[in-house]
Amino acid sequence: MMIPFYKMHGLGNDFVVVDERTERFDLTPARIAALSDRHRGIGCDQFVILRPACQTGADVFVRFFNADGSESAACGNASRCVAALLRQQGGSTAPVLQTRAGLLAARIDAAGEVTVDMGPPALGWRDVPLARDIDTLHLPIEGDPAAASMGNPHVTFFLADVPGLDPREDGPMLERHPLFPERANVGFARILSRGALRLRVWERGSGLTLACGSGACATVVNAVRRGLVDRTCRVDMDGGSLSITWREADGHVLMTGPAVTSFVGTVDLDGYPS
C-alpha cells in the first residue's frame, strides 16, 4: 500500500509526518522503526502521525514516535513543524495541537517562525519520572545533573560541573540509568552567558540529534532553577538556535524557532515489516 508523507525538520531534527486524519494506515511500532531507519527506510529522528482532534479547541491530535518505534508524549521541534504544516494547508496562524502531554497553542509569524507554548514544566520526582523520591534539582549521579519533564523526561548535565562528559559515549548509558524508569533524554549544556547556552542532546529512542526542542526548554528551566541564566535564553545546538522563555506570569515555557518542509513523497508500506 502506497502512502504519502511529508519530510520536515526543525533545526535539522528531522521528521516523517504521516496524515491519518482521513484514513488510517497500518503503522505499527516495528514498521515505524523500519521506516525511520536511515539506511533501509526513509530516515528520520522522529515519526509523527496526525489524527483528528478529539478535544474541544484542538485542530489536530499529534502522536510522536522515536526512531526505535517508542512513543513520546512530547516533541518540541515536531510541534513547530506540525503547526507550520497546518498553516501551509490553509489553517490559521494560531493552531492548537492536542498531544499526549496536553494542548499546545502555536503561533506563526509573518516570517514563518513558529512559537509553541509548551506548557509548564513538571518538576516533581513522579512527574519526570524518577525511580524514587529525590530532589529533581540535584540527582545523585556523578556530575550533579537536574531533571525536569516537558511532557517527556529530561536530565541536564552542566558541563562546567563535569567537563569530560561526551554525548555519544555517555548518552546511551545515562538514557538507561536506573533512576529513569521510562528512560530519559540527556542534555549536555554549557552556559555561555546569562542569556545564552550551548546544548547537545542524546535523545531517548533516537540518539544524538542536531536539535531537541523539548530538551532546550527543559535545559533553560533547569538552568534558571540553578540561577545560571535569565528566563529568556537562546539555546545554541548543532543544527541552530531556539529562543526559549520560561514565563514568570504563568510558568509556561515558550519555544520559538523555524520549521521547514524538505520534501513530500510516497512510500510502499508493504516493503516494511508490520
Ligand SMILES: N[C@@H](CCC[C@H](N)C(=O)O)C(=O)O
Ligand atoms: N526531538 C524532540 C524530542 C523527541 C522525543 C524524545 N526523544 C523522547 O523520547 O522524549 C524535541 O524536539 O523535543
